[in-house]
Amino acid sequence: MARIVVAGSGSVGACIAYHLALLGARDVVLADCAEIASGSTGKAMGGVRQQFSSAAEVRLAQESISFFEKLGAFWFQQVGYLFLATTEAGLADLEERRELQVGLGVPVEQVDPRFVPGLQADDVLRAVFCATDGVADPPALTREVVRRAAELGVDVKERTDARELERDVLVIAAGAYSGDFGVDLPIRPLARQLLETEPLEGLPDDLPMVVEAESGFHFRRRDDCLRIAMADAVPRWGFEESVDESV
Numbered sequence: 001m002a003r004i005v006v007a008g009s010g011s012v013g014a015c016i017a018y019h020l021a022l023l024g025a026r027d028v029v030l031a032d033c034a035e036i037a038s039g040s041t042g043k044a045m046g047g048v049r050q051q052f053s054s055a056a057e058v059r060l061a062q063e064s065i066s067f068f069e070k071l072g073a074f075w076f077q078q079v080g081y082l083f084l085a086t087t088e089a090g091l092a093d094l095e096e097r098r099e100l101q102v103g104l105g106v107p108v109e110q111v112d113p114r115f116v117p118g119l120q121a122d123d124v125l126r127a128v129f130c131a132t133d134g135v136a137d138p139p140a141l142t143r144e145v146v147r148r149a150a151e152l153g154v155d156v157k158e159r160t161d162a163r164e165l166e167r168d169v170l171v172i173a174a175g176a177y178s179g180d181f182g183v184d185l186p187i188r189p190l191a192r193q194l195l196e197t198e199p200l201e202g203l204p205d206d207l208p209m210v211v212e213a214e215s216g217f218h219f220r221r222r223d224d225c226l227r228i229a230m231a232d233a234v235p236r237w238g239f240e241e242s243v244d245e246s247v
């Protein structure tokens with residue numbers, strides 16, 4: 001049987017290796033030149049949603065949600081995603097996306113955003129909510145998927161450059177470094193920033209991920225803190241990881 005090397009043990013490589021093993025592949029190596037979930041996966045917000053704007057993304061996300069649901073509530077908190085529109089243009093965009101999503105079977109509904117305690121919603125023109133979206137802990141979940149993959153026989157090698165391993169098939173799942181494998185892939189690194197508050201009293205256990213549609217400003221609960229993010233005004237393409245305090 002062919003030897004398959006999966007390069008990169010972020011969320012993508014870990015899930016590929018696990019599913020290859022579930023499908024019966026018996027000679028799978030999951031190699032990471034650093035450690036499990038040490039790339040983007042270890043720094044991510046942890047939002048898992050089906051509310052995307054293209055049919056391909058929505059269908060892929062629906063498959064992901066089924067997978068996350070099977071992992072159970074410990075790994076995936078199905079608190080929903082609430083999108084808010086505060087302008088007419090944002091409202092039209094949100095409605096167009098909702099029609100696409102509902103047409104594909106995603107349970108997105110128009111709601112009164114005041115169901116979220118403490119949410120300042122005076123300027124909100126439209127709010128849509130999908131209760132089956134949710135949040136997870138990306139590095140912890142990835143380590144769990146790797147553990148399950150290893151149980152099924154996947155050979156996990158950390159601090160190993162996948163390019164140096166003998167193989168019949170190479171799966172490039174090296175995230176922002178996927179361009180280092182001599183294949184022209186349309187993948188470029190984009191710096192993102194997160195901010196975590198100090199512990200706050202009174203955050204609801206089931207606080208959804210809340211997203212302002214126009215700006216992309218969003219937040220979720222993480223333990224007793226809020227984790228907040230927003231896209232930079234000018235996208236920061238590249239590997240530079242310094243913190244921009246002005247954001």
Ligand SMILES: Cc1cc2nc3c(=O)[nH]c(=O)nc-3n(C[C@H](O)[C@H](O)[C@H](O)COP(=O)(O)OP(=O)(O)OC[C@H]3O[C@@H](n4cnc5c(N)ncnc54)[C@H](O)[C@@H]3O)c2cc1C
Binds near residue numbers: 007041
């Ligand atoms: C701040 C932030 C917030 C985000 N929020 C969300 C969110 O809410 N929801 C969402 O869905 N996505 C979010 N993302 C995006 C998400 O994190 C990434 O899409 C995802 O983690 C990518 O996973 P990956 O496995 O492709 O890459 P990575 O996690 O970067 O993993 C790639 C791995 O490849 C390894 N590697 C590199 N070169 C080699 C080599 N030659 N040999 C072996 N291994 C190699 C690296 O060490 C690394 O561990 C966010 C990202 C960031 C940075």
